[in-house]
Amino acid sequence: MTALRHETDADIGDATEVVDPVPGAGAPHLPQQPDLVQLLTPEGERVEHPEYPLDISDDELRGLYRDLALVRRWDVEATALQRQGELGIWASLLGQEAAQVGAGRALQDGDMAFPTYREHGVAWARGVDPLHVMSLFRGVDNGGWNPVERGFNLYTIVIGAQCLHATGYAMGVQRDGAENAVLAFLGDGATSQGEVNEAMIFAASFSAPVVFFCQNNQYAISVPLERQSKVPLYQRAAGFGFPGVRVDGNDVLAVLAVTRNALRAAREGQGPTFIEAFTYRMGAHTTSDDPTRYRLADEVEQWKLRDPIARLKAYLSRSGLADAAFFDGVEAEADQLAARIRSGTVDMPDPRPTDMFDAVYAEQTPHLAAQRAAFEAYQASFEGGEH
Numbered sequence: 001m002t003a004l005r006h007e008t009d010a011d012i013g014d015a016t017e018v019v020d021p022v023p024g025a026g027a028p029h030l031p032q033q034p035d036l037v038q039l040l041t042p043e044g045e046r047v048e049h050p051e052y053p054l055d056i057s058d059d060e061l062r063g064l065y066r067d068l069a070l071v072r073r074w075d076v077e078a079t080a081l082q083r084q085g086e087l088g089i090w091a092s093l094l095g096q097e098a099a100q101v102g103a104g105r106a107l108q109d110g111d112m113a114f115p116t117y118r119e120h121g122v123a124w125a126r127g128v129d130p131l132h133v134m135s136l137f138r139g140v141d142n143g144g145w146n147p148v149e150r151g152f153n154l155y156t157i158v159i160g161a162q163c164l165h166a167t168g169y170a171m172g173v174q175r176d177g178a179e180n181a182v183l184a185f186l187g188d189g190a191t192s193q194g195e196v197n198e199a200m201i202f203a204a205s206f207s208a209p210v211v212f213f214c215q216n217n218q219y220a221i222s223v224p225l226e227r228q229s230k231v232p233l234y235q236r237a238a239g240f241g242f243p244g245v246r247v248d249g250n251d252v253l254a255v256l257a258v259t260r261n262a263l264r265a266a267r268e269g270q271g272p273t274f275i276e277a278f279t280y281r282m283g284a285h286t287t288s289d290d291p292t293r294y295r296l297a298d299e300v301e302q303w304k305l306r307d308p309i310a311r312l313k314a315y316l317s318r319s320g321l322a323d324a325a326f327f328d329g330v331e332a333e334a335d336q337l338a339a340r341i342r343s344g345t346v347d348m349p350d351p352r353p354t355d356m357f358d359a360v361y362a363e364q365t366p367h368l369a370a371q372r373a374a375f376e377a378y379q380a381s382f383e384g385g386e387h
């Protein structure tokens with residue numbers, strides 16, 4: 001038990017305790033993690049892992065950088081728009097870009113992803129227009145993208161529910177005899193949810209082609225990981241009977257390699273994998289939250305040293321795969337994207353109040369039609385009321 005406790009405490013990290021740095025793991029104060037899969041150190045050095053060779057072209061590497069930079073810019077713009085009263089709320093992905101882009105880019109055509117409310121980087125990788133996501137957070141529609149077309153389900157706010165949806169979908173894929181995989185996203189806090197555990201039991205029992213991708217960003221709103229689990233999360237998978245892998249969630253190359261492997265295994269009929277992407281939520285839980293109430297600035301400073309974008313930039317620069325002109329070009333593209341997101345968001349038309357009745361069922365039911373009629377009559381009862 002002593003050994004287990006030691007490992008657990010080291011695992012979640014203690015901002016007040018100075019832990020010897022892992023060689024190559026960059027920041028001091030960070031926990032020792034012998035099982036962490038890493039292909040790019042925080043300093044931007046490329047390292048090999050015997051189980052995860054990565055076959056990737058120079059263009060793809062530059063593409064990953066572009067994804068990371070544009071997604072971050074989108075996120076920063078969205079946070080600013082919320083602060084200016086243009087969005088109802090925003091769930092920032094700051095710090096989690098590599099986990100999301102790496103996982104999103106590992107998906108193939110025909111695969112299906114089931115996100116939470118934070119997976120803007122995966123939405124981006126699936127070709128969802130950021131303005132669709134913005135319309136959801138502005139409260140003017142329900143998302144608007146076609147989940148089947150994009151292979152990306154609508155955002156799910158009910159914690160963990162999407163793991164059941166994903167597992168059920170994967171069991172359907174299996175019964176159709178299709179060679180596609182399903183990727184279910186969840187947070188560290190969601191691992192405590194009953195539905196997630198039910199989903200994993202079904203997935204394991206039926207060898208469903210689903211991969212559970214857990215972004216361990218260390219907090220469930222204000223609740224730290226140490227209150228969710230006494231063992232490292234990836235070790236939980238063993239109890240369900242499938243492999244668990246811990247990957248450096250701030251290393252886009254490692255995330256890509258590990259997720260590709262797991263999705264391939266799922267497609268080949270080997271059943272589920274649990275991936276724990278070890279990362280950190282650099283911002284607030286959402287714009288309604290003040291993280292300074294429950295975590296120390298020192299901890300945030302330590303994680304800045306593991307920034308996912310800086311390390312890929314360092315690698316691309318040092319290895320001569322990208323020059324200043326390339327980075328300037330991405331910066332200019334990010335400026336354009338931010339401008340499009342801003343004007344597209346503030347110009348969104350408000351929905352008519354009766355629009356809420358349209359997306360409840362594919363076909364209106366008599367009961368819903370009656371509710372609609374009653375609501376219209378109520379609105380019309382006001383002078384100048386909308387019809």
Ligand SMILES: Cc1ncc(C[n+]2csc(CCOP(=O)(O)OP(=O)(O)O)c2C)c(N)n1
Binds near residue numbers: 189
């Ligand atoms: C079933 C349910 N219970 C509670 C909530 C409120 N809630 C919203 S986010 C959240 C924490 C989720 O933490 P985690 O799974 O670690 O994901 P993260 O937000 O850190 O990405 C909670 C409890 C909810 N949305 N759904």
